[in-house]
Amino acid sequence: MLRPERCVLLIACLLAPLSGALTAPPAAAEAVLPPIVTGNQPTNIVLNPLTNKVYALNALNGNLDIIDGATEKVLNTVSVGTTPFAAAVNTATNKVYVTVGGSGRVAVLDGGTDALLTSITVGSNPTGVAVNPVTNRIYVANAASDTVSVIDGASDTVVQTINVVDAPNAVAVNPVTNRVYVVNGLSDKLSVIDGATGNHTTVVVGSNAVDVVVNPVTNRIYVAAQAPARVVRIDGATGTATTINLAAGAGPSALTINPATNRIYVANAGNSTVAAINGDTDAVTTVALPGGAQPAAIAINAAANKLYTANLATNSITALDASPPTPTVIGTWAVGTSPIALAVNPLTHKVFVACAGSPGIGVLDGTTHAVATVPSGGDIPVDIAINAVTGKVYVAHRGTPDTVRVFRSDGTMTTINLAVGADAGSLAVNAITNRVYVAETGLNRLTVIDGSSDGVLATHPTVGALPVVVRVNPLTDRVYVVNALGNSVTVVRGDTLEVVTTVAVGNFPTAAVINLHTNKVYVLNHDSNSVTVIDGTTHAATFIPLTGGPDPSAIGINPVTNRIYVTAAALSNVNVIDGASDSLLTAFHLTAGLGPVALAVNPVTDRVYISNWNNNTVTILDGSTLNQTTIASGGVNPRPIAVNDAANRIYVAHVGGSTLTVIDGARDRVIYSGLAVGAGPFTIGVLPAADGVVTVNANSDTLTAVAAQPRFQFPxxxxxxxxxxxxxxxxxxxxxxxxxxxxxxxxxxxxxxxxxxxxxxxxxxxxxxxxxxxxxxxxxxxxxxxxxxxxxxxxxxxxxxxTWNDSSPxxxxxxxxxxxxxxxxxxxxxxxx
Structure with missing residues (x-):
């Protein structure tokens, strides 16, 4: 029985037996994507990870740009007033609060509709803002009036104005203790506000304080200050302050914190370093940033335990591995002019950079893929099947001897020997009945594996000549075996393993897909240039001729739109079948792709991805318009292609050179290429929740695991x-x-x-x-x-x-x-x- 808490860890563990693929050194680091064009002079940026929306403040034109984090497109632009300075999101109410320095107001937006709800008068020159989602209170630092305005998030009205010290700016909230901490820019004191009463006390932290962060787990507050360079640690229970000295001239500019690891990180603009503070011991370690970076902002992706700095002097962003004791630089990439603020989505690993000197937001895909190639455990691996319920991976080998290798999520492995001469081919899993089906092309039969014991059942249903493909419908518990020389499909009951019927199809069928929603099977007939549609209930067959040339090479289906796509390699054509009428909807020529040999469909985005062997490209079809976009595949002779719906990533394996390319589906752009896999990548298995794949490499008897970095195991x-x-x-x-x-x-x-x-x-x-x-x-x-x-x-x-210029939810x-x-x-x- 699957434990309810089996989650991403179970899916990720499928890769663990593959020689530690998840802990291998990263082979592909962050990738810079094209900037998102927004209004003029974006000066700050925040995001809501629960809606995947990004909010960019444009100081020059007084607008707030609202960006869809999935598509990276601007959804709306809202005028909020002169000189918007900072913003905060209440994830509980899905409201966005923007301080507007030029008008002394706070603009409030509905995060669902993007509508401007109201504009609240606060003090003079409001700067920092922070939200306590537990109490639904918003705290605004008014720099010119030396006050903090308290806004009730239910009514969006100011319910209290608290006098603080001098030039308040940065604000942070401890939602556990309901305390608010405010940096006073022209004072040596930190203001501490009791959120329940509004009572105000101060703690001496020294002059030139610039930022504040809170660890709600330890109830400690950290204040970065300059001249001398230091971080002041405050005990939230007693108010006791302890100074943690930084290097002379460090010039701290920003802070971020990871409560899960109890580490505090300081961006030092003065000496272009990042300091890491151990929250248990106050010990400090330092790493230098390349090229005199002068970091203006620092943010953390706590899910990956990575840091990012926005480097003002070099117009770049640096990624660092935050693993203790000392962060290490992963890489530095150019972005727009004058990067000064960061926002990180830990759920998608996207990093957004506000570049004050450019009309745009820089974007970094922060996913790091680890690659490990290991023996497959047999001779000539040809197919892979994954049971996401039990956490097992099955790999078929058609060499000598014929075997199926089982990789379990606990790291153990088993080899299942098949009959002599089996010539194992296609695999399929029914995760509901926990059975695995192996098409044995040499013996013209089906072998069935009991997934609970990983033993071979005694019954071997006889099928047609040269069974090359097996597919399962878990809703009907029917198994469909495509017989290439038999010009037929054998239908087998999954429970009794009795042959129900044999359906005649076209000449030399080579592939099949099932629409579970309509209970139909679509069989690609190579030599008769056609598709046969089998009704899963009546077994009646419908014959659909294809047009646009011979050599149909691949078939795919979008069950959401009920469209079936067939590529023809010889003349580079695509046929589209309407699944409702089972008739040819249209056929067209690829405008830039040559020799399409494989395809994959993302039903979530309604995109079709086609590998073009002859000119090393991938064609992307918009399923609704059939508009084509063709991009370089990043390798030689692309063939196997697969889609991860969850992360909207596409994986393309290249037979020439044995490499893998990763495409970002949001931008239709290659983000990683040249990832080395084993020789002869034959097929790809996808692990959606782990953001990873396994390539089956027939020529080298290996498997290559390519997986995103493991997510940090939050408490x-x-x-x-x-x-x-x-x-x-x-x-x-x-x-x-x-x-x-x-x-x-x-x-x-x-x-x-x-x-x-x-x-x-x-x-x-x-x-x-x-x-x-x-x-x-x-x-x-x-x-x-x-x-x-x-x-x-x-x-x-x-x-x-x-808070401040760091959005690190x-x-x-x-x-x-x-x-x-x-x-x-x-x-x-x-x-x-």
Whole structure:
């Protein structure tokens, strides 16, 4: 039984047996994407990780640009007033608060509609702003009037004005203790505000303070100050201040913090370094940034434990591995002119940079892929199948001897010997019945593996001549075997392994796809240049001739739009079939791609990706318009291609040179290329929740695991309640969630649980009633397999502990669950008898 808390860790563990692929040195680091063109002079930037929206403040024209973090396109531009300075997001209410220095007001936006709700009069020259999502209070530092305005987030009105010291600017909130900390730029004192009463006290920190951060877990506050260079640590319970000295002339400019590791990081503009402070011992270690960087901002991706600095002098961004004791530089990349603020989304690993001298936002894809190539455990590996429920990977070998190698999530492996002469080919898994099916082309039969014992069952259904492909419909428990020389498809019952029928198709069928929603099988017939459609209920066959030349090479399906795509390699054509009428909708020539040999479909974005062998390109089709975009594939002779729906990444393996390319689906742009895989990459298996793939390399008897860096195992975890048999009936599915935190010494209270289905780049839905447990209903889902993702929040995701020019939200650990949606009117699951 799948434990409810099995999440991304289970999916990621599929790669663990592959010789530590997840801990291998990174082979592909961050990639700079084209800038997002926004208004003039963006001076600050924040994001909401739960809606995946980014907010860029443009000081010159008084606008706020709202950016979709998934597509990286500007959704809306809202005029907020003269000289917007800073912003904060209340993730609980999905409101955005923008301080407008030129008018002494705070603009309030609805994060759902992007509408300007109101403009609140506060003090003179409002600068810093922070949100306490627990109390729904917003704190605004008014630099010219020496006050802090307290806004009630329910009514969006000022409920209190608190006199502080002199020129308040940076603000940070501890949501656990309900204390607010304000840096006074022209004073040697830090203001401490009791959020419940508004009472104000001060702590001496010395002059020239520039930034403040809070660790709600340890109840310690850290203030960066210049002349002399230092960080002052304050005990939140006693108010005791301790000075942590930095190098002379360091010139600290910004702070960020990771409460999960209890590390504080200081960007030092004076000597172009980053200092790391051990929160347990106050020990300081320092790393130099390249080229006299003069970092103006620093932010952390706590999920990956990486730091980023915006380097004012070199117009660049630097990424650092934050692993203790001393951060190490990963790389530095050019961005726009005068980068001064950063925002990091720990759920997508995207980094956004406000460049004050450029009309745009720099974007860095912070995903680092680790690569490991290891023996596959057999001779000539040809196919891979993944059971995301049990956490097992199956690899078929057609050499001597014929075997199936099983890789388990606990790191153990088993070799299953097949019969002599089996010539193992295609694999398929039914995760509901926990059976694995192997097409044996040499013996014209099907071998069935019991996934619970990984033993071969005694029954071997006889199929047609040269079975080359096997596919499974888990909703009907039917197995379809494509027989290339038999010009047929054998239909087998998954429970009894009886042959139900044999359906005649076209000449030399070589591929097949199933639409689980319509219960239809689409078979590609190579020699007759056609597609045969098999009705899964009646087994009736419909013959669809293809046009535009011979040599059909690949077939794919979008079950959401019910369209089927077929490529023809000889004349570089594409046929599109309407699945509703099972007729040819259109056929067209690729304008720039030559020799299409493989394709993959992303049903979430409605994009089709085609590998073009002859001119080393990938063609991207917009499924709604059929508009074409063709890009260089980044290697020689691209063939296998696969899509990770969750992260919107596309993986292309190249037979020539044995390399892998990663494409960002948001921008249709290669972000990594030249990743070395084993010789002869034959097929690709995708691990969606782990943001990784495994290539099966036939010529070198190896597997190559390519995986995103493992996510940091936050102490805040979420458990997803398992469905009976991992199966749900009907389009909308209700799930139960529970969350817990082991942060120590103080665990911030769990505020809520959020979830979404099939993607990590969309807006998260909130479970009700909130707190550490709740339930939620998915949007209407089509029949078939789906991934559910969930995470908990405890106030750190709102970014109130890290403010100023650093948006570093810290959510809980990501959980994932794999489930099947069946027919709405049937019992669970649908098993035809």
């Amino acid at each position: 805040l975890t979420t458990a997803i309640g398992a469905l009976p048999n991992h199966t749900a009936r009907g389009g909308t599915v209700r799930f139960n969630f529970t969350a817990s935190s082991t942060y120590a010494p103080t665990a911030p209270a769990v505020r809520g649980i959020y979830y979404q289905v099939d993607t990590l780049t969309g807006a998260w839905l909130r479970a009700t009633p909130g707190g550490a447990s709740g339930s939620g209903v998915t949007p209407n889902l089509r029949r078939g397999w789906h991934f559910l993702y969930a995470l908990a929040v405890d106030g750190q995701e709102a970014g109130g502990i890290n 810290i959510p809980g650990r990501l959980a994932a669950y794999y489930f099947l949606v069946t027919e709405a009117r049937a019992h669970l699951p649908i098993i035809m008898r």
